[in-house]
Amino acid sequence: MNAIEVQNLRRVFTTNIGRFRRESKEIVAVEDISFSVGEGELFGLLGPNGAGKTTTVKMLTTLLIPSSGMARVGGYDVEKEAKEISPRIGFIFGGERGLYWRLSAIDNLRYFSSLYHVDPDTSKKRIPELLEMVGLEERGKEKVEGFSRGMKQRLHIARALLHDPEILFLDEPTMGLDPVGARDLRRVVRNLQSEKKTILLTTHYMFEADMLCERIAVINKGQIVALDTPEELKKKVNDLSVIEVEVFGVQDNLLESIRKLDFVDSVSIEDRDQRQVLTVQTPIGSEAISDLMPLFESSRVGKVISREPTLEDAYVRLVGGEG
Amino acid sequence: MLATLKLNLRLFWDGALLSYVALFRWLRPSTYIASKVFGPLVYMLFFVILGSYATGSTDVSFYIVGNAMQMTAWSGIYGITMSITGDRWDGTLPYVFGAPANRLVVFVGRAFIHVIDGYFGVVLGFLYGITLMGLDLSNTHFGALATAILVTTISTSGLGMLLGCLSLMTRNVMFVNNTVFFAMLLFSGANVDISTFPGWMQSISYALPLTRGIQAARLIVQGASFSEVSNLLQVELIYGLVYVVLGYYFFRWFEKQAKRRGTLDAV
């Protein structure tokens, strides 16, 4: 049996505009997604902001009811059998909210322990263990309001593990963490996986998904555009080479004219300090360089490199990198 | 000269309207009716009936007049402090202070609408008194009453402005609001004859606005002429203006402090 089963899941939001004559507008956050996660698997949901990752996780953690479609967690339906699901899952949405800032870290954990029906003896033991695991053992008695964002994130993780759930949902767990904190957190995630827990992780960091996940579903604008192992996803761009051109000041129609070239798959642009980097994906490899350069005549060009595609490039291609 | 006047007038008017709208931007007809029409009514009913129980008589004009005048505290205290501190919650305070507008005009403009609002609140209170509670205004000099209401509304707003500015420095705006409102409920004499208070309580009563306004209004309803109450009203107005001036200085002081310490957006 799969730990998580999703079929044709859809979620629409209605917002009201206007003060007096209220009109409603419908936003489709999750279009029609299907996937499944096996027991003990570390599965990634990768996509840009607003792609529908958090909405999907909220539906799986029974906080949102799907507009249509089906989802089962631990074998139970998220809509009709939510009660069975809650003791079996842990989740973090992270960020600054979701903790009682007037209380200490330990009090927060004690509270959620009792809400999750963890008996007192067990929680007495487990709370210090969890605090140590997330590196907060010295700060247990401090009020959460004084915690940095990274510390709050780590406390969220401890909270999610209080009742030793079989299935974990981690929504952008490393967002807002400094590189060291993020690395520590990934280590924690890997340890959890070795304990045979099922983990669904969402992220918009490509390298993180690549590093941690056994399989990745790439989601964009509410739809899954690819679902495979990281290796297979990279193969999708195997035929591609990537050329990076450093420019100082991009002319208006430069991107358009590059896009029009028949050997160009996609082009995106990124700001790096004072300069911009154009990333061109093309199947003809470094031969493309000579054909590209005329277009840059009126621009100041710095480095030009040709390289192998990474998962990031695969991702850009999949979500239609328009820059 | 004329241009400056026009500019200031427009500033005044815009600020006034904006502050009212901003405050009630969550407004829907139901909320409006609840807070402006229904709320004051039940408030008055409670105290008037309690007054009737207390005196064992049905002559409750003492309580009706007192509580009708008390209505001005809703907009004078709550309304104004929320308008002034509302800027802070909305994050628009930096823009208010950053503009080269005449500070005084902006400051007074904020309060203006609430003065009007308060005035109509009191009038509504009197209407309730007449229609529902048997208030007899046959001996009343209406001009004097109208003036008394106006003066009281202005003076109460003065206190409101001072409070609003003081509240800019604290997170507990509602706490300050509520405490002052309820303290005024007690000390203004809306429901008690303050001459029966011990000395220290009377001192508080007379240091607050509204107290003399209520006294004047009661005298007028019993038939007093304008000249008989003009002293009371003058002192009432002076107190109000003192509060406004204090408030204005606080407003400017706060601005300086905030700009120096960079806390304009601190909430």
Next chain:
Amino acid sequence: MRNSMFMKYFRAVRTTFEITLRQNFSDAFIIFAVIIQPMIIAILALWMLRERGGDIAIFVIVGSGLTGLWSGLLFISGNSITGERWVGTLEGLVASPTPMPYIVLGKNLANVFQSLISMLASYAIVALLFDLQINVQNPLLFGVSILITVVAFVSFGLLMAALFVINPSFAQFQNGLEFPIYILAGFLFPIALLPGWTTPLSYILAPYWASLALHGSATGASSSSEIAFSWAMMLIFATLYAYISNRLFNVVLRRAKVDATLSMQ
């Protein structure tokens, strides 16, 4: 036995109670609602009713105590859920295995308990300040009346919390429920002063029966059977509120999951 479902739920309620108390401790608004407002109403009522003579002190204290309990319930218990939504912890609570009614029960118990203690302190101050004599005619009946009042009010708080989840803008009606209840439940004056057509309205309000029982036992104005009748009415209401709110929570939470109102968007 130690880990039966009952114990688990009991512990959840108890911890919620404890946590709520800790959090409320420093909340200025709550301090106002349960200390300052009742105290000022007490002083005001005391001054107004002095001329009536008799054992006015206890009447005023019980009456203003009820206003404090009621206002506290309205603004604090009602907002307990919306407060969680603001802080972002509502989702965490809803997703936990402990059903919402139990969590709200814990919160309401804490709020009522805190109200009672704070008011006790306020009234002690008022009594000292104005040199009052406070006599309770029927301490036993009074004590039981307090307990049953707590039960009735706490269950009403459950109902309110459910209504507040379904519609965050319900808050506009909070103010509208404060003074009308003071009037209709006869907290500080007997409902005999009100027009006859309002009496049926009073009878369907649990606070009215609380007022009867508490005033009656404190001043000795009511017989034991009248007080017992009030207790029965309060318990019936409490059961009704608890039952309705339980059902309502299921409906309301489902609605919130469909409309996505469990968190601020």
